[in-house]
Amino acid sequence: MSGGGASDTIVALASGGGTAAVALIRVSGSRAEEIAGLACGMLLDYLTERRATRAKIRDAEGRTLDDVLLTVFRGSRSFTGEPVVEIACHGGRLVTRRVMERLLDCGARAAGPGEFTQRAFFNGKLDLTQAEAVMDLISAQSDLALRAAHEQLEGGIGRQTGALREELIGLVAHLEAWIDFPEEDIDPDTGDLFSARIDGVRQGIARLLATAEQGRILREGVRTVICGRPNAGKSSLLNLLLGSERAIVSDEAGTTRDTIEEVIVLDGVPLRLVDTAGLRGEAGGIEREGIRRTLQEASRADLLLVVRDGALPMIESGVTLPESVGRVVTVLNKCDLGEHPEWSEQPGVRLSCSSGEGLNVLRRAIREALDLGEADWGEHAVAINTRHRDCLRRSDESLETAAVLLESGAAPELAALELRGALDALGEISGKIDTEEILGAIFSRFCIGK
Numbered sequence: 001m002s003g004g005g006a007s008d009t010i011v012a013l014a015s016g017g018g019t020a021a022v023a024l025i026r027v028s029g030s031r032a033e034e035i036a037g038l039a040c041g042m043l044l045d046y047l048t049e050r051r052a053t054r055a056k057i058r059d060a061e062g063r064t065l066d067d068v069l070l071t072v073f074r075g076s077r078s079f080t081g082e083p084v085v086e087i088a089c090h091g092g093r094l095v096t097r098r099v100m101e102r103l104l105d106c107g108a109r110a111a112g113p114g115e116f117t118q119r120a121f122f123n124g125k126l127d128l129t130q131a132e133a134v135m136d137l138i139s140a141q142s143d144l145a146l147r148a149a150h151e152q153l154e155g156g157i158g159r160q161t162g163a164l165r166e167e168l169i170g171l172v173a174h175l176e177a178w179i180d181f182p183e184e185d186i187d188p189d190t191g192d193l194f195s196a197r198i199d200g201v202r203q204g205i206a207r208l209l210a211t212a213e214q215g216r217i218l219r220e221g222v223r224t225v226i227c228g229r230p231n232a233g234k235s236s237l238l239n240l241l242l243g244s245e246r247a248i249v250s251d252e253a254g255t256t257r258d259t260i261e262e263v264i265v266l267d268g269v270p271l272r273l274v275d276t277a278g279l280r281g282e283a284g285g286i287e288r289e290g291i292r293r294t295l296q297e298a299s300r301a302d303l304l305l306v307v308r309d310g311a312l313p314m315i316e317s318g319v320t321l322p323e324s325v326g327r328v329v330t331v332l333n334k335c336d337l338g339e340h341p342e343w344s345e346q347p348g349v350r351l352s353c354s355s356g357e358g359l360n361v362l363r364r365a366i367r368e369a370l371d372l373g374e375a376d377w378g379e380h381a382v383a384i385n386t387r388h389r390d391c392l393r394r395s396d397e398s399l400e401t402a403a404v405l406l407e408s409g410a411a412p413e414l415a416a417l418e419l420r421g422a423l424d425a426l427g428e429i430s431g432k433i434d435t436e437e438i439l440g441a442i443f444s445r446f447c448i449g450k
Contacts, residue, residue, distance in 0.1 A: 009035055010111035010119075011103045013096065020091030025099060027085045027108055028116060033072060036085040038106040039099075040070070044085070047072045057089065057099050065098045066090055080116050081123025127430035129157040132385065136219065144268035145218040148383050157208075157384060158430045164204045165432070168423045171197055175416050198403050201422075205396045208384055215383030217302070221263055221270035222370060225297045228307035233333035236353035237307055238262065238275040267367055274301075303369060304328045310350065311337040327369045331362060388429050395425035 009029025310332035402418035
């Protein structure tokens with residue numbers, strides 16, 4: 001395979017599935033114009049690039065399948081970096097399928113998942129972080145997630161890791177030049193200054209690693225588990241936060257037997273709300289299984305909303321939670337019924353799920369518990385994902401080992417190997433692992449063979 005990693009021409013529906021006014025079909029590959037021309041019964045050579053042109057897609061017998069708009073992208077000036085034809089056809093299911101089938105009959109191959117973005121990567125139009133950002137952009141559930149995806153798509157993470165790689169290339173080049181060319185007058189620079197440069201790279205890695213939790217929350221949401229005793233108002237709280245009747249509300253204890261999951265956005269941050277079965281000791285049968293699942297959900301929650309009946313004595317609304325629970329917000333529900341005296345000195349958000357009184361106070365309490373409001377994130381929205389975190393951690397471990405080796409007076413070749421390992425791990429983030437870069441740095445920065 002060459003260029004984009006494939007020699008054939010692919011086709012796929014680029015817009016969403018289902019019925020719509022317009023559908024967009026993308027053809028990419030060396031034969032894109034030829035195949036689209038065959039489907040239209042015309043040559044596309046005369047078409048002006050990047051200008052929509054009206055045409056008709058015809059079947060093998062010449063009958064019109066649809067009246068469409070064709071847009072041609074020639075050379076490398078396309079998303080994939082190879083010739084592309086985009087076809088805007090009518091968005092009905094049948095007509096879209098017929099147009100797709102005709103393009104396949106004319107010689108295109110159905111694209112695999114992510115294959116257009118993969119070709120863009122192979123052709124140098126995107127690095128790996130930008131390719132990943134395409135899916136983040138599509139699946140974003142909040143303004144913050146959207147902003148972070150845009151920042152990554154524009155190369156934010158690639159630029160930061162690229163700067164770290166440049167510094168590491170310089171370190172590797174300097175150390176290896178000193179090792180390989182002892183006859184040249186190269187300052188070894190392997191003392192405190194060299195160590196300080198390694199520390200500088202590690203600090204940059206640490207700053208990126210600090211965004212991992214933000215990245216997870218932006219992509220997955222804050223796992224927010226609502227728990228409490230039966231009839232405390234858990235399902236009512238879920239409905240109140242959602243603004244709709246999602247969960248069944250009943251005076252009968254144990255109505256909720258399994259978890260219910262929905263997503264809301266609070267100050268730009270998605271909260272994945274999980275309503276759970278009521279916690280009580282005398283449950284049996286199916287309800288007992290529901291309680292087991294509640295405790296399981298609580299143990300892996302980012303935030304726990306513990307709902308208690310503020311109209312009852314404390315002992316009657318108490319719950320036993322797993323020891324591993326982190327952030328907790330206590331919600332004293334049914335404040336409209338009058339608060340029991342035992343709660344007068346107790347912290348918690350006073351709320352009435354029936355009237356909505358106290359809802360804004362609860363939202364503020366959640367923001368404060370999470371420290372994840374938009375203002376707390378700042379304007380810089382770059383947030384790494386799990387793959388990035390793994391690469392950064394491996395790079396940092398190699399840098400730490402290299403620093404220890406240099407400090408201990410071990411053979412510099414060992415430290416150079418660790419530095420190369422750190423460089424490779426960083427390169428995995430954007431998909432850049434190139435020994436030639438180090439050779440280029442050696443011969444450009446040092447007058448070897450003068």
